[in-house]
Amino acid sequence: MAADTSAPDPDSGSNGSLHEGPGLPDDFPHAARLEQAGVTSLEHLREVESLEELTGIGPAYANDIERALEELGESEGGGTTSTGETTEKRSSPLSSNGASEDSAEGPATHQSIDIPEGPIKETLSFETYPADRYKHDELGFEADEVLDLLSNMLLQRRFENRCRQMYQRQKISGFLHLYIGQEAVSTGSVNAINLGDDSIITAYRDHGMGLAMGMDPEACMAELFGKATGCSKGKGGSMHFFDAERKMMGGHAIVGAHLPLGAGIAFAEKFKGTDNVCLCFFGDGAMHQGAFREACNLAGIYELPIVFVCENNQYAMGTAVDRAFSKPDLYKHGYNFDFPCSLASGMDVFSVNQAVRDHVETYARQDQPSMLEVRTYRYQGHSITDPAEYRAEGELDQRQSEDAINRLQDYILTHDLATEADIEEIDEEAKQRVKNAIDAANDAPFPDESALYDDVYTQEDYPFIA
Amino acid sequence: MATLQFREALREAMTEEMERDDDIFLIGEEVAEYDGAYKVSKGMLDQFGHDRVIDSPISELGFAGLGIGAAMNGLRPIVEFMTFNFSFVAFDQVINNAPNMRYMSGGQFEVPIVFRGPNGAAGQLGATHSNSTEALYSNFPGLKVVSPSIPDDGKGLLKTAIRDDDPVVFLESELMYGLKDEVSEADDYTIPIGEARVAREGEDVTIVAHSKSYHIAMDAAEQLEAKGYEAEVIDPRTIKPLDMETIVESVVKTNRLVVIDESNPFASVASEVTHQVQDRAFDYLDAPILRVTAPDTPAPYAPNLMDAYMPGADETVDKCLRVLYAQ
Numbered sequence: 001m002a003a004d005t006s007a008p009d010p011d012s013g014s015n016g017s018l019h020e021g022p023g024l025p026d027d028f029p030h031a032a033r034l035e036q037a038g039v040t041s042l043e044h045l046r047e048v049e050s051l052e053e054l055t056g057i058g059p060a061y062a063n064d065i066e067r068a069l070e071e072l073g074e075s076e077g078g079g080t081t082s083t084g085e086t087t088e089k090r091s092s093p094l095s096s097n098g099a100s101e102d103s104a105e106g107p108a109t110h111q112s113i114d115i116p117e118g119p120i121k122e123t124l125s126f127e128t129y130p131a132d133r134y135k136h137d138e139l140g141f142e143a144d145e146v147l148d149l150l151s152n153m154l155l156q157r158r159f160e161n162r163c164r165q166m167y168q169r170q171k172i173s174g175f176l177h178l179y180i181g182q183e184a185v186s187t188g189s190v191n192a193i194n195l196g197d198d199s200i201i202t203a204y205r206d207h208g209m210g211l212a213m214g215m216d217p218e219a220c221m222a223e224l225f226g227k228a229t230g231c232s233k234g235k236g237g238s239m240h241f242f243d244a245e246r247k248m249m250g251g252h253a254i255v256g257a258h259l260p261l262g263a264g265i266a267f268a269e270k271f272k273g274t275d276n277v278c279l280c281f282f283g284d285g286a287m288h289q290g291a292f293r294e295a296c297n298l299a300g301i302y303e304l305p306i307v308f309v310c311e312n313n314q315y316a317m318g319t320a321v322d323r324a325f326s327k328p329d330l331y332k333h334g335y336n337f338d339f340p341c342s343l344a345s346g347m348d349v350f351s352v353n354q355a356v357r358d359h360v361e362t363y364a365r366q367d368q369p370s371m372l373e374v375r376t377y378r379y380q381g382h383s384i385t386d387p388a389e390y391r392a393e394g395e396l397d398q399r400q401s402e403d404a405i406n407r408l409q410d411y412i413l414t415h416d417l418a419t420e421a422d423i424e425e426i427d428e429e430a431k432q433r434v435k436n437a438i439d440a441a442n443d444a445p446f447p448d449e450s451a452l453y454d455d456v457y458t459q460e461d462y463p464f465i466a
Numbered sequence: 467m468a469t470l471q472f473r474e475a476l477r478e479a480m481t482e483e484m485e486r487d488d489d490i491f492l493i494g495e496e497v498a499e500y501d502g503a504y505k506v507s508k509g510m511l512d513q514f515g516h517d518r519v520i521d522s523p524i525s526e527l528g529f530a531g532l533g534i535g536a537a538m539n540g541l542r543p544i545v546e547f548m549t550f551n552f553s554f555v556a557f558d559q560v561i562n563n564a565p566n567m568r569y570m571s572g573g574q575f576e577v578p579i580v581f582r583g584p585n586g587a588a589g590q591l592g593a594t595h596s597n598s599t600e601a602l603y604s605n606f607p608g609l610k611v612v613s614p615s616i617p618d619d620g621k622g623l624l625k626t627a628i629r630d631d632d633p634v635v636f637l638e639s640e641l642m643y644g645l646k647d648e649v650s651e652a653d654d655y656t657i658p659i660g661e662a663r664v665a666r667e668g669e670d671v672t673i674v675a676h677s678k679s680y681h682i683a684m685d686a687a688e689q690l691e692a693k694g695y696e697a698e699v700i701d702p703r704t705i706k707p708l709d710m711e712t713i714v715e716s717v718v719k720t721n722r723l724v725v726i727d728e729s730n731p732f733a734s735v736a737s738e739v740t741h742q743v744q745d746r747a748f749d750y751l752d753a754p755i756l757r758v759t760a761p762d763t764p765a766p767y768a769p770n771l772m773d774a775y776m777p778g779a780d781e782t783v784d785k786c787l788r789v790l791y792a793q
Contacts, residue, residue, distance in 0.1 A: 093498065093521040199539065233572030242571035249538060250571065257558050260528050264535020264543075271491065271517070271541060294528025301523070455573040456607050458631040463660070463707050 029064040030057070030366065045069065057125075063338065094302050126331055129344035129355040131407070136415070139353055143417040147426060149191065149349055150412065153183040153405050154430040156208040159217060160380075162434050163207070163224060167384050171442070172224045174237050175253075179208030181379040184404035185311050186212035188352025189279060192360055197274070199247040201262045202281040204239035205378075206251030209281065213246045221437035227444035234447045235455070249278075255316075256282065256289025259308070263295045266306035270367060277305040277364035279356065284330060285316025292333075299369035300337040307359040308334065308371045311346065313378040318390045334371025346376030347402045350411075377402075467648040473506045475617035475649045476582075476638065479624035480507070480544060482654075484514055487542060490628060493520040493529050494546030494583075503548045504584065504643050530556035530581065534563050537579040537633075544628060547583035550599045550637065564633035565608025578631045582624070585613070586678060586728055587765050588640035590772050596765030598729035600676075601738070603635045604706040610659055611705040613637040615680035617647045619703050622657030630659065637705075639678050662709035664716070668696030671786045672716040674739055675726035676702050679777060682758075683726055686782035693783075695790060705735055713739065714746045721752040722789040726777050731759040753789040758782050 024031040024042060037054040039045050046069070048054065051062035136146045160178040167176050179186070182205075190200070190212040202209045210220055215231060223230030224238055231241055239253035249265055252258035262280030269276040286292060287310060299306050310330050314321050322328045334341040340363055344355035355372055363370040377399040381388035388396075412418050418426075453464055470478070484490045492507060492514075498521040501508040511519040522529040526547060533543035547553045553560055560581055567575050587596035604611045612627055612634060614620040620638070627634040665680065666687050675683035680701045687697040698716050702709055717723050723743055727736035736757040743755060758777040766772055787793040 094516050201535075231572065232570055232574070235572055236570040240570040242574050244571070244574040249535075249575070250567075252563075254558055254562055257531070257563060260531020260559065261535035261538065261563065263528070264532035264537070265539045266535075267532055268536040268539035268541045271536070291527055291531065294525045295531070297523065298525060298528045298532055302520075455569050455571075457610075458568070458576060463710075 029068050030362075030368065034065070042069075042072070092301050092303060124332070124335060126335075127340075127342040127355075127358070129342060129351040131345035131348035131351050131402070134348070134350035134354050136350065136411075136417075139350060139357075146408075146412060146417050147422070149187055150405070150408050150423070151426045151430060152187045152212055153349065153408065154427050155217065155433060156180075156183045156186065156211050157405060158427075158430045158434045159211060159220070159437070160207060162438060163221075164380070164384060166221075166224070166438065171438075172238070173226070174239075175204070176224075176238050176384040177205040177382065178380040178384065179205050179378070181399070181403070182311065182313055182346060182376045183208055183212075184349040184352050184408075185281075185309075185346045185374050185376050188349040189281075189309065189356045190214075192353050192356035193277070193279060196246060197276045198360070199249050199265045199269075199276065199278040200281065201249040201258050201265060201278065202251060203255065203258065203283055203286065204251055204253040205283070206239065206241045210241040210243065210248055210251070213243065213248045215241065215243050215246065215248060217433050217437040218440040221434070221441040222444050225441040225444070226446060227441055228447040228451070229440070229444040233451065233455075235451070256286040256291040258282070259286065259289075259291045259295035260298070262306055262308070263299045263302075263304055266299065266304040266364075266369075267302060269305055270302070275305075275365055277307065277360055279307050279309055279360070281309045281311050283316060284310060284312040284314070284321045285319070285324070286310075287330060287333060288316075288324065296334065296337045296339070296369070296371070300339065303367040304369050305364045305367050306369045307356065307364050308339075308369065309356070309359075310371065310373045311376060312373055313346075313376050315378070315382065315390070317382040318386070318388075320390070329373075331371060331373035337369070337371075340368065340370045342370075342372050344372060344374045346374040347404045347407065349404055349408055468651050469646055470617050470621075470649045471643065472617045472620055472638070472645045472647075473502075473504060473508075473643040475621040476506050476624055477508065477510065478649070479621045479628070481510060481513065483625055483628040484510075484518060487628075489540065490542045490544065491518040491520060491536075492544045492546060493522050493533060495522055495524055495548050497521060497546050502546075504640060506638075506643065507546070526552050526556035527559060530559040531563065533579050533581075534559060534567070534577055534633075537564075537577045538567060538575045542578045542628065544580045544582060547581060549588075549595060549640070550583055550585040551595050551597050553581065553583070553599065554597075560603070560633075560635070561606045561609070565606050568632070569608060576631050577633050579633045580624070580627045580630075580636050581633070582627075582636035583638060584640040584643070585637035586639055587760075587772075587776060590767050590769060591765070592767050593764035598727075598734075598760070599635075600637055600705045601729050601734045604708075604735065604738070605733075608632065609706065610634045611637065612659060612703065613677045613705055614703055615642070615675075615677050615701050617645065618649045619657060619663065619701075621649050622655050623659065623703060625654075626656045626659050629656070634659070637677065641678060657703070660704050660707040660709055662700050662702045662704075662712040664698065664712065665701050666697065666699040668698035668720065670695045670697060670720055671722040671724060671790055672698045672700060672713070672720045673724050673726065673782065673786065674700050674702060674713055676705065676735070677728070679726040679728050679758075682777055682779050682782055685779035686786065689779060689783045690786055693787075693792075695786070695792070697786060702739075708738070708742070710742050710746065714743065717743055717747045718750045721750055722786075723751070723755045724758065724782060724785045724789060725755065726758040726782055728760055728777050730762050731757060732762055734759060753791065756785040756789055758785055 186208040219231040241251040266278040331343040345351040497507045498511040533545040586598045673683040725736040
C-alpha cells in the first residue's frame with residue numbers, strides 16, 4: 001500500500017527557498033516540519049520574520065522554536081506569535097526534556113509571576129485538508145491501490161448494510177452502531193500508517209476501522225453473531241473488536257475511556273524506543289469527557305507519539321455538535337495543549353490520508369502529540385434502534401450528496417483508473433465477501449459454556465466461586 | 467532477616483523487580499522528585515531515572531488509563547495512587563478497562579498492571595479520605611486484590627503482584643508505612659497471591675482479619691489468652707482470590723468465627739467471608755458468625771467519634787466471648 005512517508009506539503013510552501021548550511025540540529029524542535037517549510041539551517045531560521053507564516057508552523061510550534069532559539073542564545077529572532085507567559089520554558093517529567101535535570105535541587109518552576117503589560121495576543125493557525133484537493137499520484141497511490149481503497153470502503157459499507165439486516169433477522173443482538181458514511185476516515189487513516197507497527201484504538205463504532213485494518217470479515221461477522229470463531233471469541237460483541245496482530249487495540253465502549261489507553265499505548269512505544277505511533281480515534285461526544293483533557297495533557301507533558309483524531313460525525317447520539325460544545329470548532333481544542341491542530345474533510349479518502357500522514361510523520365513520529373478533527377457524517381442513527389428523527393429535513397440527502405464512496409468512484413472514472421464495469425466488479429466482490437462472512441458465521445458454533453470462565457484471569461486454575 | 471519499615475519493604479519489592487525487568491515503571495503523583503507522598507518510592511528516581519519513575523499531574527483517570535494502555539502494549543506499570551480514595555476518579559479505568567480487557571478481547575490483550583497505594587482510614591481525615599475499597603474492587607472479576615498486614619508479606623506479595631499477568635489492586639495503609647518488622651532477605655523472595663497466613667494457632671475461636679485489622683486481631687488474641695481462650699488468627703493477605711480453604715479448615719477446628727474488617731459493613735469482605743463459611747461449613751458452626759466493622763456511616767473527624775468508628779480490640783474480644791458463649 002501507499003507508504004510514502006515524504007508526503008508533499010498540501011499547501012505548497014509559502015517559503016520554498018532552500019538554504020545551504022550546516023542544517024538544523026537533530027534534536028531541534030520540529031526540525032522535520034521546518035525543513036518541509038524550506039528552512040534547513042539555523043541561519044535561515046534566524047532570518048525568518050514571522051515563524052507562523054511558515055507552512056505547517058502553528059503558534060504552538062513557533063513557541064517551541066523560539067524557545068529553542070533562545071536557549072541557543074539567539075533570542076533576537078522575530079516572528080512572535082504570542083507574548084508573555086506562554087513563551088516560558090516548560091519542563092517534562094520525562095528525562096527526554098532536560099529541564100528538571102538542570103537543577104540539582106530538584107524541580108523548579110520556570111513560570112514567571114511578573115505579569116506582562118497586556119493584552120496578551122495570540123495568533124492561531126490551523127492546517128486544513130479540504131475535499132477534492134489531493135490527487136492519488138501525489139499521495140503515492142498507484143491506480144490499483146486506489147481501487148484497493150475503493151474495495152475496502154465498499155467492503156465496510158456492504159458489511160454494515162448487511163449487519164443491519166442481520167440485526168433485523170435477530171442474528172445480531174445487543175447494541176449495533178453502524179459506520180456507514182464514515183468509511184473514508186478509516187480507510188484513509190489506515191493507509192497512512194505502518195500497519196502492524198503503528199497502533200489504532202477507537203470507540204464502539206468500530207467495525208469499519210477493523211475492516212480497514214484488514215481484520216477478517218468472517219471473524220468480525222462471527223463476533224457479531226456471538227460465535228466462538230469471532231475476533232473476540234464471541235465475548236466482546238459489536239463494540240469490542242480487537243486484533244492484537246494488527247495492533248487494533250480495540251473498540252471501546254465507554255465514551256472517552258479509551259483516550260488515556262491511547263496515551264498509554266503511545267507511551268509504551270516511546271518507552272521501548274520504537275518509531276511506532278498510535279492513532280487514537282474518538283467521536284465528538286468523547287471530547288466532553290474529562291478523559292479527553294487528561295489524555296491530551298499527559299500526551300503533551302510526556303511528549304508521546306500519538307495523534308488524537310476526532311471523528312466528528314456531527315452527533316453525539318442525538319445531540320448535534322453545536323448544541324453540545326461551548327467551542328464547536330473541535331480542532332481548536334487541541335490548541336489548549338499546545339498541539340498542532342488540523343481540520344480535514346472526512347468525505348474524501350485522500351484528504352484524510354494526507355492529513356493523517358502529515359500528523360503521523362511530521363508530528364507523532366517526532367514525539368509531538370497533535371490533534372486532527374475529521375468532519376464526517378453518519379447516515380444511520382446512533383445505533384440500530386435510533387430512527388434519527390433529530391435530523392433536519394433534507395439534511396441526510398444533502399450529506400449523502402457528498403458521499404465518500406461516490407466521490408472516489410467519480411474520481412476513478414474521471415482519472416481513467418478503471419471502468420464502470422471494474423467498479424461494479426469490485427462492489428460485487430465486496431458483497432460476496434460479506435455474504436461469505438454471514439454464511440460462515442451462521443455455520444459457526446456458539447462458544448462452549450465453559451468459555452464463560454476463560455480469559456477472566458491468566459491463571460488457568462483461578463478459583464472461581466460457584 | 468532484616469528489620470524494615472513497611473514502606474522500605476515495599477520499596478525493596480519495587481526496586482528488585484525493576485532491576486530484574488526493564489519493562490516495569492512506576493508512575494503516580496509525587497513518586498519521583500518528591501520521593502513519594504509517603505516516601506515509599508524514596509530514592510527510586512535516583513536509581514532508575516525519569517524514564518522509569520514518573521511524576522504525574524493530579525490526573526488519576528489519565529495516568530491509570532495510561533498505565534493500562536502501556537500494559538496492553540507490552541509494559542508492566544506500577545501505578546501509585548496517593549491514596550485509594552483518589553482511585554475513585556479513575557474508577558472506570560480500574561474496574562471497566564483493566565479487568566475486562568483480556569475477557570472481551572478473547573484473550574488477545576493482557577493487562578499486567580499493579581495499582582497500589584494506601585487504603586482505609588488513617589486518622590482524622592474525614593469521610594472522603596477514609597474509604598476502604600477492598601470489597602468494592604473485589605466485586606469486579608478480572609481484578610486481584612491484595613492487602614498485606616506486615617512488611618514481610620508486603621514485600622513478597624508486591625513482587626508477586628508485579629509479576630502477575632493480570633491487574634492487581636494492592637492495598638497498603640498510611641498508618642502502617644512506619645511499622646517495623648522482620649523482612650526476608652532471601653533472594654527473589656515472593657509469596658503466592660491467594661494464600662492466607664495462619665498468624666497464630668488456637669483451638670477455641672477463629673479470627674479472620676486483614677491489613678490494619680490483623681493487628682487488632684493479634685491484640686485481641688492476647689487478651690483472650692489472658693482469659694483462658696486460644697484464638698486462631700488468620701490473615702487472608704489476599705482478598706481476591708480469597709483462601710477459603712484455610713479459613714474453613716480453621717472453622718472446622720474451632721467452630722466459631724469472628725471477622726474483623728474496617729470497611730463499612732454492608733456487602734463487605736466480612737460479609738463475603740461470612741457467606742462462604744456458612745455455605746461450606748454450616749454444620750461445623752456452634753455459634754453465629756459475628757463481625758467487627760466500621761458502622762454504616764461515613765468516617766467522622768472528631769477524635770472520640772473516630773475512636774467509636776474504628777474497629778478495636780475490646781470490641782473484638784467482646785464478640786469472641788459472645789461466640790464462645792462466655793458472657
